[in-house]
Structures are given as C-alpha cells and as structure tokens.
Amino acid sequence: MKALGMERAAVGITIVGILAVLILPFLYESWVSRPAARADMRVITLTAIAETGIWTTEEVRGGNYFAKTFAPARPELEVGESVLLRLKSADVIHDFYCPDLGIEPVEVYPGVVEELVFTPDAPGAFDFYCTTVCGQAHFRMRGQFIVRPATSTFEDPGEYWLAEPPEDPSLVERGEWLFKRHACFSCHGEGGHGGVRNANYVKGTVPALDSMASEASLYYPEDIEAIVSALEKEIPLEDLWDDPPVPLFNVVLAKYQAVRELIRSGVPAGKLDQEGPIPPLVMPAWGQVLSDSDIDALIAYLLTLEPQEHVAGTSG
Amino acid sequence: MKTDRNLQGASSSGSTAGPTPSEDSAGGRRIDLLRLLPPLKWFVSRRWFQFAVVFPTLLLFLLFLLAGIFGSPVGNRNIIVVFVWILWWFLLISVMVPFASRVWCTVCPFPFFGEWLQRRSLVAVRAIDPKQRTGEESESGVLIGRNRYFGLNRRWPKALSSIWLQNIGFLALCTFSALLLTRPIVSVMILGFLILLATVLHLIYRHRAFCSYVCPVSGFLSLYAMTSMMEIRSADTDVCAQCGDKGCLAGNDAGWGCAWGIYPSKLDRNNYCGLCMECVKSCPHDNMALNLRPFGSDTQLKGYDEAWKAFIMLALALAYSVIFLGPWGFLKDWANVTESKEVGGFLLYTVILWAGALVVIPGIFALAVWIGRRLAGPHEASAKQVFLGFAYPLVPLGLLVWVAFSLPLLLVNGSYILMVLSDPFGWGWNLFGTANVAWTPVVPQWVPYLQVPLLLVGLAYALKAGWDQATRLFGRQSQALKAFAPVAVVLTVTVLYFFKLYTG
Amino acid sequence: MMPQNRAHQVLDTVIVLATVLLGGVVGYVAAPKPPAPQERQITIRARQYAYEPEVLRVNKGDTLRLRFISEDVVHGFFLEGYDLDVKIFPLEPEFEVSRPSKPGSGERVQEVAITVEREGKFRYRCSHTCGYMHPFMQGEMIVAPNRLFPTSIGMGLGVLFGGLIVAARKRKPA
Numbered sequence: 004m005k006a007l008g009m010e011r012a013a014v015g016i017t018i019v020g021i022l023a024v025l026i027l028p029f030l031y032e033s034w035v036s037r038p039a040a041r042a043d044m045r046v047i048t049l050t051a052i053a054e055t056g057i058w059t060t061e062e063v064r065g066g067n068y069f070a071k072t073f074a075p076a077r078p079e080l081e082v083g084e085s086v087l088l089r090l091k092s093a094d095v096i097h098d099f100y101c102p103d104l105g106i107e108p109v110e111v112y113p114g115v116v117e118e119l120v121f122t123p124d125a126p127g128a129f130d131f132y133c134t135t136v137c138g139q140a141h142f143r144m145r146g147q148f149i150v151r152p153a154t155s156t157f158e159d160p161g162e163y164w165l166a167e168p169p170e171d172p173s174l175v176e177r178g179e180w181l182f183k184r185h186a187c188f189s190c191h192g193e194g195g196h197g198g199v200r201n202a203n204y205v206k207g208t209v210p211a212l213d214s215m216a217s218e219a220s221l222y223y224p225e226d227i228e229a230i231v232s233a234l235e236k237e238i239p240l241e242d243l244w245d246d247p248p249v250p251l252f253n254v255v256l257a258k259y260q261a262v263r264e265l266i267r268s269g270v271p272a273g274k275l276d277q278e279g280p281i282p283p284l285v286m287p288a289w290g291q292v293l294s295d296s297d298i299d300a301l302i303a304y305l306l307t308l309e310p311q312e313h314v315a316g317t318s319g
Numbered sequence: 320m321k322t323d324r325n326l327q328g329a330s331s332s333g334s335t336a337g338p339t340p341s342e343d344s345a346g347g348r349r350i351d352l353l354r355l356l357p358p359l360k361w362f363v364s365r366r367w368f369q370f371a372v373v374f375p376t377l378l379l380f381l382l383f384l385l386a387g388i389f390g391s392p393v394g395n396r397n398i399i400v401v402f403v404w405i406l407w408w409f410l411l412i413s414v415m416v417p418f419a420s421r422v423w424c425t426v427c428p429f430p431f432f433g434e435w436l437q438r439r440s441l442v443a444v445r446a447i448d449p450k451q452r453t454g455e456e457s458e459s460g461v462l463i464g465r466n467r468y469f470g471l472n473r474r475w476p477k478a479l480s481s482i483w484l485q486n487i488g489f490l491a492l493c494t495f496s497a498l499l500l501t502r503p504i505v506s507v508m509i510l511g512f513l514i515l516l517a518t519v520l521h522l523i524y525r526h527r528a529f530c531s532y533v534c535p536v537s538g539f540l541s542l543y544a545m546t547s548m549m550e551i552r553s554a555d556t557d558v559c560a561q562c563g564d565k566g567c568l569a570g571n572d573a574g575w576g577c578a579w580g581i582y583p584s585k586l587d588r589n590n591y592c593g594l595c596m597e598c599v600k601s602c603p604h605d606n607m608a609l610n611l612r613p614f615g616s617d618t619q620l621k622g623y624d625e626a627w628k629a630f631i632m633l634a635l636a637l638a639y640s641v642i643f644l645g646p647w648g649f650l651k652d653w654a655n656v657t658e659s660k661e662v663g664g665f666l667l668y669t670v671i672l673w674a675g676a677l678v679v680i681p682g683i684f685a686l687a688v689w690i691g692r693r694l695a696g697p698h699e700a701s702a703k704q705v706f707l708g709f710a711y712p713l714v715p716l717g718l719l720v721w722v723a724f725s726l727p728l729l730l731v732n733g734s735y736i737l738m739v740l741s742d743p744f745g746w747g748w749n750l751f752g753t754a755n756v757a758w759t760p761v762v763p764q765w766v767p768y769l770q771v772p773l774l775l776v777g778l779a780y781a782l783k784a785g786w787d788q789a790t791r792l793f794g795r796q797s798q799a800l801k802a803f804a805p806v807a808v809v810l811t812v813t814v815l816y817f818f819k820l821y822t823g
Numbered sequence: 824m825m826p827q828n829r830a831h832q833v834l835d836t837v838i839v840l841a842t843v844l845l846g847g848v849v850g851y852v853a854a855p856k857p858p859a860p861q862e863r864q865i866t867i868r869a870r871q872y873a874y875e876p877e878v879l880r881v882n883k884g885d886t887l888r889l890r891f892i893s894e895d896v897v898h899g900f901f902l903e904g905y906d907l908d909v910k911i912f913p914l915e916p917e918f919e920v921s922r923p924s925k926p927g928s929g930e931r932v933q934e935v936a937i938t939v940e941r942e943g944k945f946r947y948r949c950s951h952t953c954g955y956m957h958p959f960m961q962g963e964m965i966v967a968p969n970r971l972f973p974t975s976i977g978m979g980l981g982v983l984f985g986g987l988i989v990a991a992r993k994r995k996p997a
Contacts, residue, residue, distance in 0.1 A: 010442050
C-alpha cells in the first residue's frame, strides 16, 4: 500500500479530531463557560417546561425533552449560602418570579440562559412562579426554594474512637481527650453546649455542661485553677475541708461529689409526662469503663468550659 | 454516447466543429479549471485531497449530532437545525448546485466511515500491479479491477438501480419536514440513521451504493446538477479509446476506480458523478477536465425515475410554499402532527402530497404532452422520448423555483446563524459575542422583488430548453411548436401560480 | 459560432425582453385602482402557529388601528416593511410595541395605529420563539393595488409570448 506514512497520519488525525469534537464542548461547558470562580456558589439550574407547567432542576436536552417526564423542582438551600440561579426555557417565553426572596420577574427566553445571584437570609419555604402566560399549564407553574437554617449544631466528629491520647497530658488535656474519645459531645454538644432533644425529658434537651464552674460557685479563674491543680495532684477534695482553697468550698465539694457520682453511675432521665414514654437518652454508667482518675480528668475539663452566648432562637 | 444538444436552433445531432481546447465535442463552450488554475489541479491530485475536504465536515456533523442530543430542544437556538436546514440547505440549492454541480458530495461526511472500512484506508490506494503479481496473493477482500476492497462488495440489485428509492425516500422525509426542520432530536435521528445506513451499505455493496441509490440528498442533487455550470469530463475521448490502463475505472497505483461505478470516459451528464476527483488521480494520461460551462448544459433525462424526480421536486416546492411560507394555519397544524395531534389532517396532507407528486402533477404534464403530440401529427419520436424530452424543462425551472423558495428562509432567519455560532448548544455560551444578536430579518419586504426575476429566468430557461427538445424531437418547426405549446402553457401557468403565492 | 446565429440570439433575447417588459407594463397599468383610504380597527389574534386574520387585505393609504390578542403563549408580530414589532402577552390588555430600527424603543400600549403608505404584499411573522413551528408562523398583509402581482403575471405571460414569437421566426440553417 503506497503512502503508508500519510495513511497513518490521516488515521491519527481522524481519531484525535473525533475525540476532540466529542469531548471539547463538555470540557468548555464545565471549565470555561461556568468559571471555577463560582466554585464557592451553589449553582442551581431551573428549566421551564410549558407543556406540563413545571420548573425542573433536571437537565432538559434535545435528546430527552420528548422522552422524559420531568420532576418539579424544590431546591434545598441554606441560610446565608450564595446561590447562582441559571434560568432556561425548553420551549417558549417564561418569566421567573420569586417575590419573597426579592427576585424581580426575569424573562426567560428559549435558548438563552439568564443568570442571577441571590443569598437567602432566613429559613423557610419560598414559592417561585412563572408570570407570563406560557400555555395551558401555565397556572400550575410553581416551585419552592426550601431554605434550611444555616447552623447545624452537629459537625461530623470523624472516627473519634480512634483518637490517639495526647502525650504527657495535663489533667485538663486528658479530660478533653476523654470527652472526645467517649463521645460526650454527641449528647452534650460540641464544647458541652448541650441541645440534643430528649423526648419526654423533664428538661427537654440533654443538659449543657458548659456552666459547671459557675454551678459549682467557682466564679474566678484562679478558683477554678486551684481545684484543678488539687485534682491534678491527686489530692482527694474531701481532705481539703479544713483548709479550703476557695470560698464556698462546701458548695464546690458537693457539686464535685454529685457530678462524680453521676458520671460513675449514670442516671435515667426524668420523665416530663409520667404517663409518657421513657426518655431514650440516658446518662450512661461510665464508671464501668472509666477509672476515678479519668473521671477527675473529665471534671477538671468541664470546669474549664465556658457557656456560649445565647442568641435568641437557637437552642442550647 | 454524445448528448444531443442544440444551442443554435439547428436540428441534427452535434455540430460540425471538431473538439477544440475551449469546446467540447457537442459544441458548447468549456473552460478547464484544472488547466486554468494549477493550484487547484495540484490540490485535487493529492491522495489526501478527499480526506482534507471531508474530515472537517465530518467533525462539524458530529458536533451537530452532539448539539441535537445534548443541546437545547429549541430548534432555532440549536446549531443542528440552524446550520443544516437554513445555512447548508440554502448554500446547497443556491450556490453549490448551480455553480459547482455535486460538489457537496465531494465533502459529504456520510460515506466517511463506510469507505474507510471498504477501502481499508483513508488516503492510500490498494492496487495490484498486474506486472508484479506473483500468483500468491492471499489478501482477503474482493478484487474489483485492480483494487482490493473489504466487505461483500455485492452488485447493487438491478431492480433498484434507478433513483426511485431516492424519490420515495425524499418524499417520505419531506412528509415529516415540519418535524425534521424544527426538532433537533429528529434531525439527529434521521441524519444519524443515514450515516449508519451508509456505513452498513458500504460493507455489503460495492462502491458508493448509498450515495448512488439511497441517499435522499443525492436524489435531488442528481437532477439539478444537470443545470450546473461545472462538470467533470474526459478531455479527449480519443485518448481514452487508446488507453490500455483504464485506471479511471479499474483503479491503479495512483488512484481507486471511480467510487460511483462510472466509466469516466463515457461520462456525458453530471447526474451521477460525485466529483470525488479519484479519476483525476488515476488517469495515466492526465485526461480528466474539470470544466466551467454554460448553465443548463446537460439536457437529457434518461428515465422515468428522473422525470418523476422533477415532478416530485416541483410538487414539494409548491407544497412548501403553501404550507410553510403561506399564511394558512390549519395546514401547518396538519404538518405538525406530533404537536397538534391532528392525525386525520396529517394523513390527508400526506395523501395529497404523495398523490400530487406522483400522480396528479405528472398526470397533468402527461396530458399536456399527449395533447401536444396529437396537435403535432405523425412523428418519429416515441412517446417516452417526447415525455422525457418535455419533462426536462422542469429541471432548470425547478432549480430556480427552489432558489426562490429558499431565499426568504435565509434572509428572514439568517440571523440565527450568528446566534448559534456563538452558542451552538443553547447552553449560554458566547464564543464570538454574537449569541444575543436579535432576530433580524434582512430586507424581507424585498423578497418578492427578488423571487419574481428568479422565476422569470427559470421560466425563460425552461421554455428555451423545452423548445430545444421540441426541435430535436420533431422534424419541422411548426410541428415542434404545436407539440411543445401545451407543455409551455403548463410551465407558464405553474410559474404564474408561484407568482400568486409569492406576490399576490 | 456563425455571426448570423449570434445576431439571431441577440435579437431573440431582445424580443423576449421586450415582450416581458410589455407584459409587465400592461399588468402594472391594468391593476384595479383601490378605493379611497379609510380607517379600520383590526384585532389580530395570534396562536400557535397562525394569525387571525391569516390574510389581511387593506388599501393603500388606510389607517389601521391594531389591537393584539394571544390565545396561548407570548407571540410576536413583525410586520415587514413597516418597522413594526409587537410582543403580545396572553391575557393582558396591553402589548409591547417597538421599532426594530431603534432597539430599546418598546412601550406598552393597548392599540397602535399605522398608515399603510406602501403597496404590496407584506408578511407578518412571529418574532418571539413561541414553540416548534415558530419560524413558519406568518400571515400576509396585502395592500391594494399591489401592482407587483399583476406585473409579474404580465411578465410571465410576456416570457411565453416572447418565446412563441422567437420560435415562430424563420431560421436560417446553421
């Protein structure tokens, strides 16, 4: 066969060319047309379909427009998250209007992509509509943005049970590690701020542990420091009765003993409604796995916690 | 076989002048572009010529398929609809065919994969030099001439060796044109199917069977290429007579044999030559000429299939002018059946279209021919010869009718071309800054003033061509006049009706 | 080619051109004179994919007071030759009128008046994508006397008769 070199070149060009044509449009769309700069924004694409009267987040293409029944959109957003809204029409002129989120009517022309940016600042369900008669199904065309509250008190703690103990820790550091290692945060909240609901529990939610110091009448940092150092030196607090290192030592001692007993033996949660169900979240008897010195470490850590500033509306 | 042509009104076949460099043996003026433009000659003589011109259209075609599947379902914002049915269609009928014959076939991507498989090469030639055969060749494949092809390479069935398949195929396609021209996915399905079919047929039948006998585009290209101002012919058939190589048909080291199965030396009409330029490469005597020639130079229809193609194209021009360019909504609803759900109307429209194209219009024509023959009195030409001869005027007329019809499509909707250039998929791109160009019809109110001269020129050419046929077929001038008069009236009335549609 | 044949050809062409011209003039002159201009109030209804009236016949000089109604989706009304583009909203009493030659000139009105000073056939088309058959959605406004029509008929017949004359002329043998 003559001209083999040219033949090979032609085959190579063919393969490269075809692959390029098949891939480049999608690359361009992902990397260039929707710039990576928008990476910090949530991108929602709504496509209007006149025949069934819906806005959908599903991709509407030449290849599926006739074949598929599209689902109406109810996108879920978070308070405070920046949203890039891309509006498309698969057929005729529509108008997008979301008054409760402050979005004025935007004309959505077939084949054109309208973009706008908004940030929801309050949780709730916000209806959006089409405001240009777009066919028989027009008056059905409504969707909802579901905006969730922004803060979630739970952050994934990862594989806490594999956490390595700190090397040569102080008592408080050991207590902090134990708090994590035994997942006290999961009921009592990160930083002991509390908040997990306990059904039919007389106090409603699992108690916060961040006010332990003030509940023990230890108001000054040096007082907290004195008790912690005593515990660190493994001095039983009862032995300090004659020469108390802090004022109101009787309150301190009582609180310490109560908490120690509570952690050691656990306690079922009191019922709010006596006829109602048993509250499911029970303080476990940690004494089965924790030594007394572990419990002292935990108490020492808890004494260093400070309560969160309460913001109206958040639980805690 | 020399075409009987008659430019001066003289009867008898052929002129007395012998071939000169600027005239062919039938007395027409010819200018060989390959001699006139050496760079052109160089280009078409390259082995990589076909690849170079086809591959870009293949890439575009694949892009269009992608756009139809993944792009916006809105037709006028999708590159497949805008580029194929507005731009390509207009260029094909108004520029490519009248000026350059079947040059679309030169660049068409449909046979790309099939021919690659069949030839097992993109640019190279597989030929066996008889002087070097050792008798031990064991290559698989079918030997045709000196070329070896992969695949079954069967002969195309004789019964289907006409353009009837293409006539029916084109009518079928056009019955659904309301869907084809507006929904990207329908274009994908049809065009995708055609390229698949072409590839399959290349593996079963020899040469370009799809292109020659199946492709709907080929059907009307074959007819209107007769009017084209360009042709490929052998420059001097005496050279061919003395040639022992016949590489143009049998293939040789320099090129494949004609992919259309034609013997180039006998090529006397543009109809079935796809301008692939293989013959230019394989001719050992450099005897192929790419000629410029006067409009309407091929004047002989050779079969009823071709005549019916002319009727079908006329019927479709009429139908489209009424349905798509007309104001009557109920007709559009009938054509737009999947959206309007008017199945009864669609069936009625289909029946009227097919009956009109295949029976009524040919019937009116046949009646006019018959009346003419009766008026002319006894004559030697057969009924078939007269029918085919008088059907020929529909070729130049039909071409110009289609140009007139296509003009508003481009002028009114051409701005979409700019839009989809920047945003081919309707995804919100703006590659060249023209994505948001407003829909801007270009002087639409002047369109009728452009259509009228086009149709008048078409009528003039048709009457002239018909008259030439008449004097060729009938001995005496008065006889010819009587024979042609009814057909001339039918042609004129047809054009007057188009005037009514376009201007009244 | 023999000089006589060329002269014949040229004369043939001249004859045909002459008959075409003659036919055109006859057609032009024979067009009926339209009645006196009047004012008309016309409500144009648009639907997928046609207008009502499909064909609007008016006379040169008429003043048309146009109102628009859409029966389904947003449609356009682009009138050739009159620099008029209307955007029609369904179920709304007002529509948006603009001049394509002046982008951004849209205003919402309940009626728009135009005076048809130009004769001829002017199509009105939909200018806002309204569905699949949008590119083919059109109607026709025919402004009498619309002399292009009879002129073209005359010219067409002129081609036929010119051809007859040319064919009937005696020919010298080549």
